[in-house]
Amino acid sequence: MDRYDLALIGFGGVNRALAELIDERGAALTSELGFELRVVAITDLRLGSLMQADGIDLSAVLALEPGANFAPFAGGDPEPRNEYVIRNTTADIVVEATFTNPVDGEPAISHVRWALESGKHVTTTNKGPVALAGAELRALAADHGVRFEHEGAVLSGTPILRLAERMFSGLRIRGVQGILNGTSNYVLGRMEAGLSLPDAVAEAQELGYAEADPTADLEGSDVQLKVVILANEVLGADLTTADVSRRGLSTVSAAEIAEAQRQGRRWKLIGDAHRNDDGSVTASVAPVALPLDHPLAGVSGATNAVAFDTDLLGTVAVSGPGAGRVETAYALLSDVIAIHAGRGALIGAATDV
Amino acid sequence: MDRYDLALIGFGGVNRALAELIDERGAALTSELGFELRVVAITDLRLGSLMQADGIDLSAVLALEPGANFAPFAGGDPEPRNEYVIRNTTADIVVEATFTNPVDGEPAISHVRWALESGKHVTTTNKGPVALAGAELRALAADHGVRFEHEGAVLSGTPILRLAERMFSGLRIRGVQGILNGTSNYVLGRMEAGLSLPDAVAEAQELGYAEADPTADLEGSDVQLKVVILANEVLGADLTTADVSRRGLSTVSAAEIAEAQRQGRRWKLIGDAHRNDDGSVTASVAPVALPLDHPLAGVSGATNAVAFDTDLLGTVAVSGPGAGRVETAYALLSDVIAIHAGRGALIGAATDV
Numbered sequence: 001m002d003r004y005d006l007a008l009i010g011f012g013g014v015n016r017a018l019a020e021l022i023d024e025r026g027a028a029l030t031s032e033l034g035f036e037l038r039v040v041a042i043t044d045l046r047l048g049s050l051m052q053a054d055g056i057d058l059s060a061v062l063a064l065e066p067g068a069n070f071a072p073f074a075g076g077d078p079e080p081r082n083e084y085v086i087r088n089t090t091a092d093i094v095v096e097a098t099f100t101n102p103v104d105g106e107p108a109i110s111h112v113r114w115a116l117e118s119g120k121h122v123t124t125t126n127k128g129p130v131a132l133a134g135a136e137l138r139a140l141a142a143d144h145g146v147r148f149e150h151e152g153a154v155l156s157g158t159p160i161l162r163l164a165e166r167m168f169s170g171l172r173i174r175g176v177q178g179i180l181n182g183t184s185n186y187v188l189g190r191m192e193a194g195l196s197l198p199d200a201v202a203e204a205q206e207l208g209y210a211e212a213d214p215t216a217d218l219e220g221s222d223v224q225l226k227v228v229i230l231a232n233e234v235l236g237a238d239l240t241t242a243d244v245s246r247r248g249l250s251t252v253s254a255a256e257i258a259e260a261q262r263q264g265r266r267w268k269l270i271g272d273a274h275r276n277d278d279g280s281v282t283a284s285v286a287p288v289a290l291p292l293d294h295p296l297a298g299v300s301g302a303t304n305a306v307a308f309d310t311d312l313l314g315t316v317a318v319s320g321p322g323a324g325r326v327e328t329a330y331a332l333l334s335d336v337i338a339i340h341a342g343r344g345a346l347i348g349a350a351t352d353v
Numbered sequence: 354m355d356r357y358d359l360a361l362i363g364f365g366g367v368n369r370a371l372a373e374l375i376d377e378r379g380a381a382l383t384s385e386l387g388f389e390l391r392v393v394a395i396t397d398l399r400l401g402s403l404m405q406a407d408g409i410d411l412s413a414v415l416a417l418e419p420g421a422n423f424a425p426f427a428g429g430d431p432e433p434r435n436e437y438v439i440r441n442t443t444a445d446i447v448v449e450a451t452f453t454n455p456v457d458g459e460p461a462i463s464h465v466r467w468a469l470e471s472g473k474h475v476t477t478t479n480k481g482p483v484a485l486a487g488a489e490l491r492a493l494a495a496d497h498g499v500r501f502e503h504e505g506a507v508l509s510g511t512p513i514l515r516l517a518e519r520m521f522s523g524l525r526i527r528g529v530q531g532i533l534n535g536t537s538n539y540v541l542g543r544m545e546a547g548l549s550l551p552d553a554v555a556e557a558q559e560l561g562y563a564e565a566d567p568t569a570d571l572e573g574s575d576v577q578l579k580v581v582i583l584a585n586e587v588l589g590a591d592l593t594t595a596d597v598s599r600r601g602l603s604t605v606s607a608a609e610i611a612e613a614q615r616q617g618r619r620w621k622l623i624g625d626a627h628r629n630d631d632g633s634v635t636a637s638v639a640p641v642a643l644p645l646d647h648p649l650a651g652v653s654g655a656t657n658a659v660a661f662d663t664d665l666l667g668t669v670a671v672s673g674p675g676a677g678r679v680e681t682a683y684a685l686l687s688d689v690i691a692i693h694a695g696r697g698a699l700i701g702a703a704t705d706v
Contacts, residue, residue, distance in 0.1 A: 021665075029523055157666045159520040166519065167512040169690045170382055171683065295672055298651010312374075312683045313510045316673035319648055321666055330524065330665045337522045 002035040004336060005055075007091035007120075009082060009111050010098035011044035014125055014152075016062065017329035018095065023058040029333075035340050041089040042070070045098075048078040053090045082107065086114040093339065095332055096124035102221055102241075105132035116140045116148060123335035125152030125328050131225040131241065134232055147339050152331025154180065154226050158320030159334060160306050164234045168310060175274030175309040176234050180226040182302030182322045183210045183217035184249055184269040188287075189300055191257050192266065197249065209302055219248030220285035223271040227283050230306070231273035237281035239273075244283040252287045265289040266297045274309070355388040357689060358408075360444035360473075362435060362464050363451035364397035367478055367505075369415065370682035371448065376411040382686075388693050394442040395423070398451075401431040406443045435460065439467040446692065448685055449477035455574055455594075458485035469493045469501060476688035478505030478681050484578040484594065487585055500692050505684025507533065507579050511673030512687060513659050517587045521663060528627030528662040529587050533579040535655035535675045536563045536570035537602055537622040541640075542653055544610050545619065550602065562655055572601030573638035576624040580636050583659070584626035590634035592626075600639040609642075618642040619650045627662070 008015040022029070022037045030036045039056045043049040050056060050070040060073075070076035086094055094115035098108050105128030112129045115122045116137065124130070129137055130153040141148035154160050155178075164173065179185050186209050190200035201218070204210035216222045224244045231237040231244075249269060257267055268290050273283040290297040295317040299305040304322025307315050321327040361368040375382070375390045383389045392409045396402040403409060403423040413426075423429035439447055447468035451461050458481030465482045468475045469490065477483070482490055483506040494501035507513050508531075517526065532538050539562050543553035554571070557563035569575045577597045584590040584597075602622060610620055621643055626636040643650040648670040652658040657675025660668050674680040 033523060158669055159516075163512075163516065163520060167516060167687075170386060170686050292651075293653040295651075295656070298645070298648075298653075300646040300651075303648070313674055313680050316511055316671065318669065318671050320669035327666050333523050334520075 001030070002340065003038060004035060004093055004340070005038050005040040005089075005091045006336075007041035007043075007085060007089040007094045007115075008039060009043050009086065009094060009096045011042050011047055011061075012097065012099075013325040014328045014332070015042075015095060015097040017325040018097075018332050019058045019062060021326070021329055021333065023062065033337060033340070037336065040091050041085050043080045043082050043085050045080055047080075048076065049081045049085050050077070051075040051085060051089060082111060083114055086111055086120075087118045089120075091120060093121040093123060093336060096122060096126055096129070097328075097332070098126060100126050100128045100225070102128065102216065102225055105129050109133045109137070112137050112148065113140065116144055116146055119144050119146060121147045121149070121339050123149045123332050123339070125150070125156070125331055127153045127222075127225040127229065131228040134229065135238065147342065149335035149338055150229075151334050151338075152328050154229050155304050155306065155320065155322050156324060156328040157330035157334065158304065158318060158322065158327075160318060161229075161233055162334070162338065163318060164308060168308070168316075171313060172311040173234055173308055174311060175272065176230045176306060177296060177309070178223075178226070178230065178271045178306040179268055179296055179299050179304050180223045180271045180306070180322065181217050181220075181269060182304055183214060184220075184223075185299065185304070186210075186302050187218065187249065188257075188267055188269065191254060192261060196254060219250065220246045220269060223269060223285045227271040227273055227285060230271070231281050231283045234308075235273055235275055235281050237273065237283075239281065239283055244285060246284070247286040249287060256289075260289040263289075264292050266292065268296055268299070270296065354383070355693065356391060357388060357446055357693070358391050358393040358442075358444045359689075360394035360396075360438060360442040360447045360468075361392060362396050362439065362447060362449045364395050364400055364414075365450065365452075366678040367681045367685070368395075368448060368450040370678040371450075371685050372411045372415060374679070374682055374686065376415065386690060386693070390689065393444050394438050396433045396435050396438050397423075398433055400433075401429060402434045402438050403430070404428040404438060404442060435464060436467055439464055439473075440471045442473075444473060446474040446476060446689060449475060449479055449482070450681075450685070451479060453479050453481045453578070455481065455569065455578055458482050462486045462490070465490050465501065466493065469497055469499060472497050472499060474499045474502070474692050476502045476685050476692070478503070478509070478684055480506045480575075480578040480582065484581040487582065488591065500695065502688035502691055503582075504687050504691075505681050507582050508657050508659065508673065508675045509677060510680040510683035510687065511657065511671060511675065513671060514582075514586055515687070515691065516671060517661060521661070521669075524666060525664040526587055526661055527664060528625065529583045529659060530649060530662070531576075531579070531583065531624045531659040532621055532649055532652050532657050533576045533624045533659070533675065534570050534573075534622060535657055536567060537573075537576075538652065538657070539563075539655050540571065540602065541610075541620055541622065544607060545614060549607060572603065573599045573622060576622060576638045580624040580626055580638060583624070584634050584636045587661075588626055588628055588634050590626070590636075592634065592636055597636040597638060599637070602640060605640045613642040616642075617645050619645065621649055621652070623649070
C-alpha cells in the first residue's frame with residue numbers, strides 16, 4: 001500500500017475540510033484510491049506549527065478550542081515557522097492553502113518554491129502562485145522531478161484544467177470563456193430581478209456569498225487572475241495580469257440590465273482568452289450581454305462555468321461549484337490523485353534528468 | 354513511432370469523417386499524439402470490402418463516385434464480408450460505426466464480438482452494442498487483453514463517460530441527468546416559441562435535425578438506450594432498456610409548455626438515472642418542467658448535456674455536441690488515444706491473466 005504524507009500550509013476552511021475528509025473517510029478513500037493519506041505537518045498564522053513524522057491525530061487538531069494553538073502538542077510551536085516546516089517536513093506533498101495575495105502572490109509563492117526546491121510535490125488552491133509565477137514554478141518542479149498541481153485555483157473542485165489537458169487531445173482549443181466568480185454572478189442575477197447594485201451586494205453579503213469588501217469580486221480582479229491561469233495553461237500563453245483588460249459590474253447600469261432582458265439577453269461577467277489568427281492570445285474581463293442560447297447564459301446563482309471553443313467539437317462547457325470549503329478541498333484531493341497516477345512517469349522523468 | 358492500423362466497419366458519415374481527419378491532418382495528429390494512424394480495411398453495405406495491409410489510400414476511397422464500389426481496387430470485393438474482414442484484418446483496432454439497431458443491436462454486436470475474440474481493440478459510436486451487450490463485451494475484451502471503447506455512444510465527441518471515469522475519483526456519483534437528444538431539445542425550444550409539435554418537427558426535418566421518422570428521437574427510445582449506458586457505466590448498474598421507464602414529447606401539451614414559461618420553467622426531455630438509498634438504480638426518460646436555475650434548463654437548440662450529482666461537488670454539468678459527423682469521429686479518435694494511453698496497463702493486465 002502506497003502512502004502519501006502531507007504538510008498542510010494554512011489551516012483555514014479549505015485545509016480543515018481536507019483534514020476532515022481524511023479523518024472521516026480516509027479508510028474508504030484508501031480502498032478506492034489505492035493509497036493512504038497521512039498528515040505529518042500543519043502550519044497556520046494563528047495556530048502556529050505542528051510536526052509529527054508518524055502522523056498527526058487529526059481529530060485532536062480539528063477539535064482545538066478557539067484561541068488555542070499548537071504549542072501544547074508534541075512537535076508543536078506557537079509560531080507558524082513556514083520555511084522551516086516546509087523545508088524540513090518528512091511530507092511527500094505540501095498542500096498550500098493560504099490566502100491569495102493578488103499583488104505579488106506572497107507568501108504563497110515562497111511556500112511553493114521552498115517545497116519544490118526541497119523535492120516535495122505541491123498542490124495548491126491559491127491563485128497567486130499559479131497566476132503570478134506559474135511558469136517559474138512549473139520549471140522548478142520539473143527541475144526537481146516533482147509535480148506542481150493546482151486544479152482548484154480556477155474553479156475549486158470542478159475539474160477544468162485537467163479536463164482541458166486530458167480530455168481534448170487531438171483538438172485545437174481556440175478560446176476559453178468563463179463565469180469565474182460566483183459573487184458577481186449572484187449579484188447580476190439579483191439585479192435582473194430588479195434589485196439595485198448596492199441592494200444586491202448587501203443581500204449577497206448576508207448570504208455569505210460576498211465578502212465585507214466585495215471589490216475584487218465585483219470589479220473583476222479575481223476573474224483577472226483566473227483568466228491569466230486559463231490563458232497560460234489552456235492556450236499556452238505567457239500573460240500577466242497587466243495583459244488582461246478589465247471592466248467590472250459597476251460599468252453596467254440597471255437600465256442596461258432591464259433592456260437586455262427585453263431583448264432576450266443576460267448580462268454576465270465574462271473572463272475570456274482566445275487565440276488570434278497570428279497566434280497571439282488576447283484576454284479580458286468584462287460584462288457581456290449574452291444571447292440566451294449562449295452556453296454560459298443559463299449559468300445561474302453562485303455557479304461557475306467555463307466554455308471551451310474547439311475546432312472539432314465546437315463549444316464544450318462545464319459548470320459546477322467555483323468555491324466552497326469541501327468543494328475546494330476536493331480539488332486538493334484530485335491533485336494528490338493526479339500525483340499518484342503520474343508517479344511512474346515522474347520517476348522516469350526524474351531519471352532522465 | 355507507434356502506429357495503429359484501423360479497420361473501419363461501416364463507411365457512412367462518421368467513419369468517412371474519421372478517414373478525412375486522418376487523411377487531412379494525419380501528420381499533425383502524429384506529431385501531437387505520438388502515434389501514426391493507418392487504415393488497412395474498410396467494409397460498407399454499399400461499397401463492399403477493401404483490405405490493404407500496407408495501408409489504404411484514403412484520398413482515393415473518399416473520392417469514389419456515387420454508385421461505385423470497392424471491386425476495382427486491389428484487395429477489393431463488392432460484398433461487405435464483415436466477418437471475414439474483422440477476423441482476418443491485420444488491424445490493431447476495429448472501428449465500428451454501422452447503424453444502431455435498438456431492438457437486438459445486430460449486426461453491430463457480432464462485429465464487436467468478432468473483433469474482440471480475434472484480439473483486436475474496438476472503438477464504436479454505436480449505442481446498440483454498448484446498451485444491449487455492454488457487460489458481455491467488456492468481459493470479452495478483458496478476457497482477450499484488449500479494450501472496448503465507446504465514448505461516442507452517448508454524447509458523440511463530448512467526453513462524458515471518460516470524464517465520469519477519470520475526473521471524479523474519490524467522489525460518489527449519486528445520479529446522472531441529461532438532455533441526450535438534440536432533435537427533441539430543438540423541437541421543445543420551437544414549441545416554447547409558439548409552434549405546434551407537428552410544425553416544430555417539420556422545421557427540424559427541414560434543417561436536418563430530425564429524420565423522416567422522428568419517433569425514436571421524440572418519444573424517448575433513443576434517450577432510453579443512452580440512459581442504460583449511463584446507468585451501467587457511470588453508476589455501475591446492470592439495467593436493460595426494459596428497466597428504463599419512458600414517456601416522450603407527445604405527453605406534453607402546448608398549453609403545458611406555455612404555462613411552464615409563465616411559471617419560469619422550461620420543459621426538457623430528461624434522461625435520468627439515480628442511486629436509491631438501498632443501492633439500487635432507478636432510470637427513466639420523461640419530459641420535465643425544470644426551474645430556470647437548473648443546470649440543464651439553459652441547454653438550448655440541438656446541444657446535449659449531462660449533469661452529474663456528486664457528494665462533494667454537488668452538480669457538475671457538461672454540455673456540448675451530441676451528434677454530427679466530425680464531432681462523432683472525434684469520439685473515435687479519443688478512444689484510440691485512450692487505447693494508446695492505456696497500453697502499458699493493458700500489457701500488464703494481459704500478462705496477469
